[in-house]
Amino acid sequence: MDDALSDEPENLTLALLRKIDRKVDAVDEKIDAVRDQLRAEMAETKAELRSEMRSLRADVASDMLTLEKRLSDQIVGLRRAVVEYHSSAVGHGVLLSEMEERLRRVERHVGLTPETH
Secondary structure (H helix, E strand, O other), rough: OOOHHHHHHHHHHHHHHHHHHHHHOOOOOOOOHHHHHHHHHHHHHHHHHHHHHHHHHHHHHHHHHHHHHHHHHHHHHHHHHHHHHHHHHHHHHHHHHHHHHHHHHHHHHHHHHHOOO
16 A cells, blocks of 8 residues: 555656646747737837838938028028128228318318317
8 A cells, every 4th residue: 555655646746747837838838929929019119110210310301401491591691781781881981081081181271280170
């Protein structure tokens, strides 16, 4: 009877170990399935992100070109305004210089000196 008793726990232990092994295999399969699903989702997300980045790059490039054109137009307008102002100011400066020269000639002709004012 000792032999029968000693065989039984060994068989029970072996049976339990086999059951545990099957459960571990089932869990491993589930983990593998989840890993494969996550990899597929990550690849899909990566592709979507790349597409979004390309789209954003194109949008930014377009916005930069628009901004560059607007700034260029504003700079051209500002340059034109400065040139016109400078021409006007220089023209007034020339007129004032001519007026001062004419006034000095009139003062000399009349006999006025700057000290007698």
